[in-house]
Amino acid sequence: MTGAAALALPLAKAGEVGEGFFHERSSETLPCQATDKLFCFDWAKENIGRYGTPTVQHLELVAISVLLGFAIAFAFSLLAHRRPWLRPPLLAGTGILYTIPSIAFFFLLLPITGRGRETAIIALSAYTLQIIYRNTMIGLANVPTAVKDAARGMGLTERQILWKVELPLATPEIVAGLRIATVSTVAIATLAVFAGGGGLGTQIYGQGNINFATSIIIAGGIAILMALAFDAVLLITQRLTTPWRRGAQA
Amino acid sequence: MPDPEVTDEVPSADASAVRYENATKRYGDSAEAAVERLNLEIPAGEVCVLVGPSGCGKTTAMRLVNRTVELTEGDVLLDGESVRDRDPARLRRETGYVIQQIGLFPHRTVAENIATVPHLLGWKKERIGARTAELLELIGLDPELGERYPAQLSGGQQQRVGVARALAADPLVMLMDEPFGAIDPINRERLQNEFLRLQAEIRKTVLFVTHDIDEAIKMGDRIAVMRKGGHVAQYATPAELLMAPADEFVEDFVGADRALKRLALMRVSDIDLWEAPLAHVGQATAEVRAKLRGAEVPYPLLVDSERRPLGWLSERDLAAETVAARPDSPLGPLLDLDDVMRDALADLLQGEAQYAAVADHRGRIAGVLSVEIISEFLASPQAKTEEHGAAERPH
């Protein structure tokens, strides 16, 4: 077998469907699926209630993961702020956690934390670390030297400078990082179903939903709306906490 | 007018002296010190300018006072107390600090910026508010600007806020590092003048760093010209510096136009003016011609009934019986007693006149100025003893 053929073979075979892949069609969705429509409005109206719990679960997953990720990443930033030697390892470490696909992370944790919500949360938090850490460091680095010099010369202690000057001025970048992290987490949390963590993914993958377009669309739609809502709220928060950025003189 | 209730808590004459005693700053293991054994005494209430080429250590020397740069050896005494004995943060709350890029806090309003140190010192809200209002007025800013953010102000306004912020807690000493360096020349002059006006009122001890010798001469009561390593080549008043530079370095630094620079320090009123024979309209020319003999200025000046100069009379004018209302030659440049000497000379040269009439503040003739008078005066011993403080000098 020539090398090229050896490479092409897997791709060619890839079309073969693996076993145990398509789940059984659930009887309650059958009427809608039988019509082969993309989106059944009637079914949607009737069954909208079943999305309540998954949505709440999803919200919780996202909120807890992002808050946990923020707490850890922020702590990292404070540590690395005055210790430049910490920065490369922290950046690399959080980078590795970011690169590993979440679904793989869920199952890397399997021998340690098993299945369940905790596993999902750990993996989702880990994913947010790099974004938040990096943005916080950039925000702090962007504080003008003259402002820090003036603050020091006026008699603020290093701690006062950090909390009263540097962090407030870094807020836009920090919130930007939070926004990216949150939106990404909402999308990825759909995978939590694989870890047994619940969430909207259950309405896409679990129990006969896998080839039920209406449910996929609804669940996906809710996820996207949630992401946009979080984004909007954080954007407004950013605007509210940085009144000095409005109306600058040319 | 500042509120009397507040001003008596702001003692203006309570400015303090700064003394460097063998102050040395060495970075790392380098053999050369940034500042080497500096000995300097700055009297209270005066503006002392540290001037010199880049890298001479003037900024480093200034920063030794508030310990934003730490001493390697030697000492700096602030109001008699060593800065080493003070906690740096507390020390800095008693020194005003103004830097070139200003460094206003972008995320705080102008009023909040000014209130920074009083806040740190735990002043009560009312006191801070009163002080802020007072300072805004002092620096000539509209009180409503207090609620704006720095980004909404012009460069000149920002710099003024920077000065106000440094003055807020009524510090013992003001440290100013090229504070007007980043401003355009027109506004820089305005800011310098305003600072001098302010200094005339509050009389702070100021340590001012600049690389611009003209600024040093304008702003300083005393100037320390520094060489590399923070070595003081000369520490003197501006007039002394201009008239008697200590060595070639100082001479080069001050510039070849020393004499002209001196003229910036004087007013026309400092000089003994010559007198021109005066003529009135309708006067008999014979009288006028009689006055001409032996006069200091060989041309008669036509004045009105109030002794206000109208023009110069020529030979042709004197040929007539009486003095005509319209003189032959126009008045030319008309100077004022309060004019800065350098500007007066410029006017003289520009008008291509040999003599220029000088009037007092009511417009009445006070004397006549010429280039000859100026150069005679510069050479005379009398000029050497004239010395105004920076705030009283023409600016």
Next chain:
Amino acid sequence: MSLPLLPALAGRLFTVPPSASFGGAVEFIFTPQTSNVTGGKTVGGLSQVVELTLTQLEVTVLALALSLAVALPIGLYLGHRGKGEFLAIGIGNAGRAVPELALIALMATAIGVGVLNLTVALAVLGVPPILTNAYVGVRQVDRSSVDAARGMGMSELEILRKVEVPLAIPTIFSGIRGATIAIVATATIAPLAGVLTLGDFIINQNVYGDDGVVAGAMLVAFLALALEFSLAGLQRLLTSKGLKVSTA
């Protein structure tokens, strides 16, 4: 927010579910074994691993190439002209909000399974980061360099090629790396669309067992890290010396 979370977490850390272990996973990778979950089927072993890995790699590369072909020119053009900021940034934000599971599942259900469909879906995921970063990277190039180049008589294309792109490489590459991560991660759930990648080990736990699941996770993680590492190396090669400053 569930406060019992922390104790629960701690509890979990100290109990090892009986059927999964890292050792077992490693064994799974190298030696074919009889699945003890679905009766009698042979699972695991290097050849199966290699096959699935190659599939994932190939699908990723194809999708990435497609994304690049679409997104890079558009992003660079918009950035150079300074137009379409809302679109360029907006697409980046929108792309991040798309739940990959829903995308793949919907595609499989509504359009159909297969490599072609999958590649297009993956490419769709890869476009936003590349486009946004290409735009931002070019926009952030120092205007004075561009002005100088224009003043020297360079054509617009030359400016883009010789000045803007080289200076924007770090940002552009950051976008490419982001796209790759997103594509590799989604390629992991490709089995849902009928394309067998390493994700099959993970998703079909009832075939491969817990050992297989952990093995799949390890392999996917390794693949993602290897790709990221290679791209980082490539970026370093392509970045001019003058730009190599470390940040953050």
